[in-house]
Amino acid sequence: MTGNQSIVMIVDDDDSIRKAVRRLMKSYGLPVETFASAAEYLGSDRLAKTSCLVLDVHMPDMTGLELQKRLIGAGYVIPIVFITAFTDDNARTQALNAGAVGYLAKPFSDEELLSHIHTALRNAGADVSEPLRR
Amino acid sequence: MTSFLAWLMSPQDYMPHGMCFLWQPELIALHVASDSLIALSYYSIPVALIYFVMKRTDLAFPAIFVLTGLFILACGTTHAMSVWTLWFPDYRVDGGIKAVTALLSVGTAVAIWKVMPLALALPSTGQLERANKLLGQEITQRQRAEAALRQANAELERRVAARTADLQEEVVRRRDTEATLRASEERWRSMFEASAVGITLMDQQNHFAAANEAFQKMVGYTEQELLSLGPVDITHEDDRQATREMIQDVQSGKRQDYQAEKRYRRKDGKVIWVRVSTARALDPNSPLPGIPTLVEDITERKRAEMAWHDAREALSRATRLTVMGELSASIAHEINQPLSAIITNGRACERFLDFSPPDLDEVKDAVGEIVRDGKRASEVLSRIRAMSRNSAPERGPVDVNLAIAEVLALTRDELHRHRISVMTELHSNLPVTMADRVQLQQVVLNLVMNGIDAMRAVTDRPRNLTVRSQLSDQGNIVVNVADSGVGLDPRNRDRIFDSFFTTKPEGMGMGLAISNTIIQAHHGQLWAESGTPFGAVFGFTLPLAAGASL
Numbered sequence: 001m002t003g004n005q006s007i008v009m010i011v012d013d014d015d016s017i018r019k020a021v022r023r024l025m026k027s028y029g030l031p032v033e034t035f036a037s038a039a040e041y042l043g044s045d046r047l048a049k050t051s052c053l054v055l056d057v058h059m060p061d062m063t064g065l066e067l068q069k070r071l072i073g074a075g076y077v078i079p080i081v082f083i084t085a086f087t088d089d090n091a092r093t094q095a096l097n098a099g100a101v102g103y104l105a106k107p108f109s110d111e112e113l114l115s116h117i118h119t120a121l122r123n124a125g126a127d128v129s130e131p132l133r134r
Numbered sequence: 135m136t137s138f139l140a141w142l143m144s145p146q147d148y149m150p151h152g153m154c155f156l157w158q159p160e161l162i163a164l165h166v167a168s169d170s171l172i173a174l175s176y177y178s179i180p181v182a183l184i185y186f187v188m189k190r191t192d193l194a195f196p197a198i199f200v201l202t203g204l205f206i207l208a209c210g211t212t213h214a215m216s217v218w219t220l221w222f223p224d225y226r227v228d229g230g231i232k233a234v235t236a237l238l239s240v241g242t243a244v245a246i247w248k249v250m251p252l253a254l255a256l257p258s259t260g261q262l263e264r265a266n267k268l269l270g271q272e273i274t275q276r277q278r279a280e281a282a283l284r285q286a287n288a289e290l291e292r293r294v295a296a297r298t299a300d301l302q303e304e305v306v307r308r309r310d311t312e313a314t315l316r317a318s319e320e321r322w323r324s325m326f327e328a329s330a331v332g333i334t335l336m337d338q339q340n341h342f343a344a345a346n347e348a349f350q351k352m353v354g355y356t357e358q359e360l361l362s363l364g365p366v367d368i369t370h371e372d373d374r375q376a377t378r379e380m381i382q383d384v385q386s387g388k389r390q391d392y393q394a395e396k397r398y399r400r401k402d403g404k405v406i407w408v409r410v411s412t413a414r415a416l417d418p419n420s421p422l423p424g425i426p427t428l429v430e431d432i433t434e435r436k437r438a439e440m441a442w443h444d445a446r447e448a449l450s451r452a453t454r455l456t457v458m459g460e461l462s463a464s465i466a467h468e469i470n471q472p473l474s475a476i477i478t479n480g481r482a483c484e485r486f487l488d489f490s491p492p493d494l495d496e497v498k499d500a501v502g503e504i505v506r507d508g509k510r511a512s513e514v515l516s517r518i519r520a521m522s523r524n525s526a527p528e529r530g531p532v533d534v535n536l537a538i539a540e541v542l543a544l545t546r547d548e549l550h551r552h553r554i555s556v557m558t559e560l561h562s563n564l565p566v567t568m569a570d571r572v573q574l575q576q577v578v579l580n581l582v583m584n585g586i587d588a589m590r591a592v593t594d595r596p597r598n599l600t601v602r603s604q605l606s607d608q609g610n611i612v613v614n615v616a617d618s619g620v621g622l623d624p625r626n627r628d629r630i631f632d633s634f635f636t637t638k639p640e641g642m643g644m645g646l647a648i649s650n651t652i653i654q655a656h657h658g659q660l661w662a663e664s665g666t667p668f669g670a671v672f673g674f675t676l677p678l679a680a681g682a683s684l
């Protein structure tokens with residue numbers, strides 16, 4: 001897993017959530033990169049490298065759902081796990097219909113998040129036979 | 135005696151006296167003429183004396199005059215006898231007449247000597263004249279004095295008459311004044327007795343000197359009982375000190391009058407609210423010293439006021455909680471964020487601790503963040519708790535900028551969710567003001583929530599909310615919240631502060647009405663105007679010296 005390294009990208013405007021999720025991924029040995037907004041992520045060159053996108057739903061300027069739409073529109077097929085502090089059934093349906101792997105309400109358990117990330121990575125064709133736990 | 139008289143009248147044989155003159159006719163004639171003239175003269179003298187005595191009734195010693203008259207008559211008779219005896223020698227009769235004359239002359243001489251000292255004491259004519267002159271002068275002086283006296287008397291009488299007239303006029307005037315006074319007193323007394331307002335008069339020993347029936351009914355004491363009581367005695371324990379101070383101030387002249395709302399404790403122990411007005415302290419030198427006071431029973435009004443106050447506060451609280459309810463999704467989000475981070479960090483810690491060796495550096499970083507996020511969640515909770523307060527309003531020093539910042543923190547997520555950019559222009563040097571912080575924040579929260587609602591339909595322009603705090607030229611704090619929403623409908627402009635007026639389908643119509651009440655209680659003003667080029671601006675002023683009670 002050198003050339004085809006799976007990288008988990010996190011986009012969340014909340015600094016605490018970003019840092020915590022990054023630390024959790026690190027504890028599982030997953031490479032991880034973080035972005036504070038949709039615009040920052042879109043502006044980076046990491047879109048093609050993304051094996052799994054952990055995406056916050058509610059963000060100022062561009063929401064997670066809008067980013068999903070933009071990525072689909074641009075032809076990217078990136079497995080997305082949404083995380084949100086709001087319980088909004090409409091948003092959940094919209095996200096899952098558009099192909100999201102998961103839609104988790106904060107606070108979520110690490111098992112839930114990991115299992116969704118696992119699914120996402122598998123969908124992305126990553127080598128998931130490699131155990132996630134060290 | 136008969137024999138003496140017979141002897142006297144008996145015929146004698148003596149020779150006439152003329153024979154002694156030898157009947158010489160010249161000598162006879164001389165004697166006859168002389169004795170006749172003497173006799174005639176002597177006879178005229180007693181007549182003159184008698185006439186004199188009869189005319190001068192005031193004569194001193196008239197007896198002397200009579201005696202002298204008789205004596206001279208006798209003398210005259212002796213001379214007449216001398217003529218007689220020239221031819222007829224009746225010497226015995228002549229001697230008898232002389233004897234009578236001798237007796238009379240001796241008597242007269244004795245009498246004259248006897249009255250001599252008295253006669254000498256009689257004033258002489260010169261003396262009498264001098265005395266008369268002096269008397270004349272004295273009389274003149276007296277007459278002059280009498281004239282002056284008469285004049286003075288006349289003047290005095292004139293004055294007395296004038297004064298009497300004046301006095302009569304004065305008496306009439308006094309009688310009129312007294313009648314007027316009596317009528318006035320009766321009128322005042324009937325007002326005093328019939329008044330529905332309590333009226334008392336307090337003496338200088340701070341006791342009631344008088345109290346009308348309305349007052350007696352109000353406090354439940356009889357007038358007799360009140361005479362041994364003072365205003366302080368019937369005042370509620372908590373209001374006594376203030377009452378004492380006010381009485382002192384009025385008595386010492388520090389204050390001309392005072393008005394106060396305070397509590398009395400009735401004789402039966404019940405507490406009543408009264409409004410006390412002391413018109414003016416009477417002049418301490420007046421015959422009726424004391425402080426007159428009007429007392430109205432305002433218990434019912436106070437009760438209504440308190441009920442109204444409680445109702446208003448309950449409504450205000452309900453409105454606040456309603457807004458908080460609207461914010462509940464945002465608030466849940468605000469708490470969920472740090473909670474999620476805490477749980478996630480916790481799980482990561484467990485995993486790093488399971489490493490061999492454990493990755494303690496990561497654990498240490500994670501724990502630091504857990505603590506920070508825990509604090510963040512607790513701050514959100516305390517903000518909510520403060521805004522959900524159930525206690526009575528209370529004034530305290532408030533930093534208006536900090537109060538605004540807390541409201542914006544509470545609504546941060548709600549604003550984000552509605553994609554609203556918040557800008558703040560807070561005056562960097564606002565003074566601290568006395569206010570009820572929670573109520574003030576309720577107003578700001580209300581204005582922010584209204585701004586969010588007004589921009590819900592806006593899609594063709596940025597959604598901007600600007601919160602400003604300023605200091606006016608008059609030294610008042612001015613806070614305003616501007617949005618880029620749909621703006622004010624001119625038709626509704628005058629009604630937006632009315633209760634139950636709302637333009638929102640789910641609105642209650644209480645937000646601005648309650649906000650208005652709160653700002654008015656702070657002696658400020660709430661207003662609304664159209665924004666430029668669109669939207670609306672809501673603002674309020676807060677006087678710095680807003681020391682009013684709620």
